[in-house]
Amino acid sequence: MSKLNPRQAEAVAYISGPLLVLAGAGSGKTSVITRKIAYLVQQCGVRAQYICAVTFTNKAAREMKARVASLLKAGEGRGLTVSTFHNLGLNIIRREYVHLGYKPGFSIFDEGDIKALLTDIMQKEYQGDDGLDEIKNYIGNWKNDLILPEEALEKARTPKEQTAAVVYLHYQRTLKAYNAVDFDDLILMPVKLFQEHPEVLERWRNRIRYMLVDEYQDTNTSQYLLVKMLVQERAQFTVVGDDDQSIYAWRGARPENLMQLKDDFPSLKVVMLEQNYRSTSRILRCANVLIANNPHVFEKQLWSEMGHGDPIRVLRCKNEDGEAERIALEILTLHLKTQRPYADFAILYRGNHQAKLMELKLQHHQIPYRLSGGTSFFARQEVKDVMSYLRLLVNPDDDNAFLRVINVPRREIGSTTLEKLGNYAGSRDRSMYAAADEIGLGEHLDARFTERLGRFKRWMDGVRQNCAGEDPIGALRSMVMDIDYENWIRQNASSDKVADFRMGNVWFLLDALKNILEKDEDGQMTIEDAIAKLVLRDMLERQQEEEEGADGVQMMTLHASKGLEFPYVFIMGMEEEILPHRSSIEADTIEEERRLAYVGITRARQTLAFTYATRRKQYGELIDCTPSRFLDELPPEDLQWEGLEEAPQEQKAARGNDALAAMRAMLKKG
DNA sequence: AGTCCACTTGTTTTT
DNA sequence: CAAGTGGACT
Numbered sequence: 001m002s003k004l005n006p007r008q009a010e011a012v013a014y015i016s017g018p019l020l021v022l023a024g025a026g027s028g029k030t031s032v033i034t035r036k037i038a039y040l041v042q043q044c045g046v047r048a049q050y051i052c053a054v055t056f057t058n059k060a061a062r063e064m065k066a067r068v069a070s071l072l073k074a075g076e077g078r079g080l081t082v083s084t085f086h087n088l089g090l091n092i093i094r095r096e097y098v099h100l101g102y103k104p105g106f107s108i109f110d111e112g113d114i115k116a117l118l119t120d121i122m123q124k125e126y127q128g129d130d131g132l133d134e135i136k137n138y139i140g141n142w143k144n145d146l147i148l149p150e151e152a153l154e155k156a157r158t159p160k161e162q163t164a165a166v167v168y169l170h171y172q173r174t175l176k177a178y179n180a181v182d183f184d185d186l187i188l189m190p191v192k193l194f195q196e197h198p199e200v201l202e203r204w205r206n207r208i209r210y211m212l213v214d215e216y217q218d219t220n221t222s223q224y225l226l227v228k229m230l231v232q233e234r235a236q237f238t239v240v241g242d243d244d245q246s247i248y249a250w251r252g253a254r255p256e257n258l259m260q261l262k263d264d265f266p267s268l269k270v271v272m273l274e275q276n277y278r279s280t281s282r283i284l285r286c287a288n289v290l291i292a293n294n295p296h297v298f299e300k301q302l303w304s305e306m307g308h309g310d311p312i313r314v315l316r317c318k319n320e321d322g323e324a325e326r327i328a329l330e331i332l333t334l335h336l337k338t339q340r341p342y343a344d345f346a347i348l349y350r351g352n353h354q355a356k357l358m359e360l361k362l363q364h365h366q367i368p369y370r371l372s373g374g375t376s377f378f379a380r381q382e383v384k385d386v387m388s389y390l391r392l393l394v395n396p397d398d399d400n401a402f403l404r405v406i407n408v409p410r411r412e413i414g415s416t417t418l419e420k421l422g423n424y425a426g427s428r429d430r431s432m433y434a435a436a437d438e439i440g441l442g443e444h445l446d447a448r449f450t451e452r453l454g455r456f457k458r459w460m461d462g463v464r465q466n467c468a469g470e471d472p473i474g475a476l477r478s479m480v481m482d483i484d485y486e487n488w489i490r491q492n493a494s495s496d497k498v499a500d501f502r503m504g505n506v507w508f509l510l511d512a513l514k515n516i517l518e519k520d521e522d523g524q525m526t527i528e529d530a531i532a533k534l535v536l537r538d539m540l541e542r543q544q545e546e547e548e549g550a551d552g553v554q555m556m557t558l559h560a561s562k563g564l565e566f567p568y569v570f571i572m573g574m575e576e577e578i579l580p581h582r583s584s585i586e587a588d589t590i591e592e593e594r595r596l597a598y599v600g601i602t603r604a605r606q607t608l609a610f611t612y613a614t615r616r617k618q619y620g621e622l623i624d625c626t627p628s629r630f631l632d633e634l635p636p637e638d639l640q641w642e643g644l645e646e647a648p649q650e651q652k653a654a655r656g657n658d659a660l661a662a663m664r665a666m667l668k669k670g
Numbered sequence: 671a672g673t674c675c676a677c678t679t680g681t682t683t684t685t
Numbered sequence: 686c687a688a689g690t691g692g693a694c695t
Contacts, residue, residue: 057684086685110685183685218684251683351681373683536685559682581681596682619680620686671695678690 004028004035011238011271012036015044018231018265020216020258021240024302025287025602026278026565029240033212034064036238037080038071040210048072049079050209054088054227056218058538060563061087064214081208085223086536089186092193092204094529099197100189105394105528107180108535110378113400114182121170126163138164139171143184144220144252146191148172178431179397187222194229205230215563216241220252228264235265243298244291247559247596249589259297276302276602278565280309283608286634287601293633294591306606313609314574314631316643320616324361326643327570327611331553332365334568334607342368346554346566348600350579354572355555368552373560377540382489382502386509387535389479393464394528397431409488411456417449433457472527473514480506512540558600569604571597574612576626597630 004012008028011021012035023029033053040046055061065082081088090108097106109117118132118139138161142152149169156162175181181189194201211231213219216239219227231237239261246255262268276284284302315330317323331345347358352373362369377383388404395401399422406413418432424444425435435441436453445453463482466475480486486503493499516530516539533539554566558579573579580593601608612627631639 055684060684084685089685108685111683186685215684247682248684250681353680538685557682559684562684578681583681592682617686673693673695675693676691679688680686 002031004031005275007271007273007275008032008035011273012039014238014269014271015040015210015236018235018261018268019238020261020268020270021238021273022258022270022298022300023240023242023273024276024300025242025245025599026276026304027273027302028277029214029242029273030060030064030067032273033214033238033240034067034071036212037068041072041076041080046210047079048077049081050207051212052081052083052088052208052210052230053212053214054083054085055214056084057563058084058087058536058541060084060214061538062542084536084538085219085226086183086186087533087538089190089226090532090536092190093181093186094532096190096193096197096200099193099200101176102181103179103395103397105179106532107178107391107395107398107401108186108532109175109180109182109400110535111183112379112384113180117174117400118167118171121167121174125166125170131160134160135164135167139168140184141252142168143182143188144222146188146222146225148192177397178399179395180400184222187220187226191222191225191229194226201229205232205234209234209236211237213237213239213241215245217243217246217255217258218248218253219257220254221257224254224257224260235267243296244294244595245562245599247562247592247599249592270298272298272300274300274302276304276306278306278605279304279602280306280606282309282312282638283601283604283606286312286608286638287598289635290594290601290630290633291598294594302602310607311640312634312638314627314639314641315609315611316627316641317611317613318615319613320357323572323611323613324357327358327572328361328365328367330570330609331362331568332367335367340567341551342553343370343551344567345570346556346561346564346568346603347570347572348556348558348561348603349572350558350581350596351573352557354578358555358572362553368550370550370552370554372554372556377505377544378535378537380502380505382485382505383509385485386480386506390476390513390531390534392433392460393467394531396433399425399432402432406456409483409485411452413449413452413456417445417453420444421453433460467527473510473517476510476513480510509534509540515539515542558596561603562599565603565605567605568607569600570609570611571600572611574610574628574631575616576628578625579628579630594630594633597628 008031011019011032021029021032023032037051037053040051041048053064055064061082061084068080068082069077083091093100093102097104114136115132118136122132122135147155149165149172152165152168156165175185194204208230211227213227227237241258243255243258246253249255281304284304288302315326317326327347331342334340335342335345349355355371359369359371378387385404385408388401391398391401392405403418406418421432421435421441424441425432428435428438428440436457442450463475463479466478469475485506489502490499493502513530513534516533517525517527577585579597580590584590584593610631613625615622615624
């Protein structure tokens with residue numbers, strides 16, 4: 001076990017009051033959190049069940065759990081909570097849903113469900129879904145700021161806001177009717193619950209006596225409030241964050257929460273971690289110099305003892321094709337020369353579309369790669385289908401799931417039947433599923449159709465009963481066989497290969513569910529809980545990680561790279577309009593783009609290279625590109641520009657030590 | 671219900 | 686320029 005440096009040790013041992021740890025990139029913040037949990041348990045006699053550590057991603061939570069486990073003796077960690085914000089919220093709602101007027105088995109709507117629901121509402125209210133994304137944003141922002149529909153309606157000034165507020169009202173009512181919540185509700189509802197039921201809050205405060213929060217700069221208003229309410233005047237907490245790595249402001253994250261802490265908890269102690277254990281000092285100097293261009297409340301200077309390291313290269317390429325080719329060749333040669341596995345190399349970019357050409361080039365050179373992000377597993381047709389079956393199974397009120405499932409596979413229930421069923425169910429204040437076998441429905445529908453609906457419902461009720469038995473997963477497998485889903489997929493798939501792949505996803509999903517149920521320590525997990533966890537992604541990623549593991553160059557967006565590190569890093573597309581992104585230039589949010597570049601740079605352990613193209617095809621036409629302003633902000637003596645020989649004569653002549661800046665200025669003029 | 675064409679639209683997305 | 690969407694048509 002590595003020794004902690006004095007600052008880290010201080011952060012671990014300080015337990016007498018609220019603590020903010022400002023942890024620079026690579027300064028060992030995860031070590032501090034995990035060691036602190038161990039310290040609390042082993043030195044301070046705090047039982048693990050009273051400790052709660054919160055992160056943003058399942059991956060981070062998983063890693064933290066594993067590291068704590070390696071520090072503790074068997075049994076010491078019993079009851080310890082290490083979870084994501086959303087998982088914590090889910091646990092609270094799961095136990096307290098009665099106070100919120102919800103029923104057991106409630107559904108969690110994901111991004112796709114939300115969009116479908118909003119489209120539906122807007123279709124009904126406004127006969128169109130113009131500006132859906134905008135309205136979704138409004139609603140999301142309101143939820144992040146704990147503003148309920150009624151308040152939003154009052155506050156709405158512009159026509160846009162008013163529209164959004166009306167949709168918000170309908171949206172929230174529909175969710176309630178469906179016995180469903182969305183991701184934001186998982187945070188918002190506990191906060192509202194605690195505000196209205198102090199006795200419930202008291203119970204949770206008794207349960208959570210020490211709190212640790214990771215990536216604190218990424219919290220939004222409701223998340224901060226949740227933490228604040230749970231810790232309150234006892235103020236036993238440690239939050240760790242880095243304002244320079246705040247890259248999710250566009251999603252409601254409020255890095256100001258770091259400062260807010262000082263006001264809300266005057267006794268707050270601040271510890272800064274500035275020693276970096278990851279990168280060479282040259283890489284760190286670049287990162288420091290770049291980020292110094294942003295305003296800072298907390299000044300910090302990262303340093304390291306990892307040696308100077310190689311110069312940072314800036315590779316000028318003539319177009320986007322040359323850029324991808326260059327990176328592929330660089331990686332190929334470096335891999336052969338150093339014998340390092342491909343997994344040691346990472347290619348980072350601003351937007352997912354940049355990955356496409358790169359992918360082709362890697363394929364062409366037969367370089368294995370792993371692409372993270374992209375089309376989500378849960379966006380797949382077959383996964384949505386099966387998920388809908390699962391949801392309808394545990395939550396019959398979920399009309400969304402009902403509609404998705406009813407004709408997959410074909411049950412000869414058309415849109416007219418469904419419309420009549422919907423109207424009837426609405427008039428009786430029931431869900432479509434509940435209304436599907438009511439006698440009164442016969443007045444509106446022909447017997448042929450009521451029979452089809454009734455048959456479906458009886459079948460589904462049967463599946464539900466089987467699931468309550470000994471072997472729920474087995475029951476689900478038979479359900480999939482029962483509806484002959486495989487055949488349905490084969491009919492719709494373009495080839496056998498695609499069909500096999502899709503069917504694989506279906507079994508994968510059920511396997512993941514099985515794993516969640518099996519790996520549950522205290523045996524309290526119901527199938528309802530397991531399905532909820534599934535929507536929150538956990539476990540699924542775990543399984544995927546286990547199955548992958550193969551060597552390959554890592555490709556991902558700069559956003560996705562946060563928290564990771566690689567010996568060799570390539571950051572591509574270092575151009576104006578890409579990084580910083582065009583819309584960020586327009587919206588004047590350059591600082592966040594700079595932090596994004598900072599995050600990218602600080603991912604590199606030993607070797608870092610930037611690439612940019614002088615021209616690139618965009619929206620069909622060839623445009624001249626300007627190297628990113630961030631390159632100009634980096635210390636020139638640490639950079640080594642390559643590929644300039646292709647530049648026009650007069651620029652070539654300008655080459656020389658002191659002429660570098662002048663040359664870059666000329667290059668920019670193009 | 672499925673196919674085709676004309677038209678729009680190009681960021682990042684932890685859960 | 687391409688991919689994805691929506692409307693119209695078969």
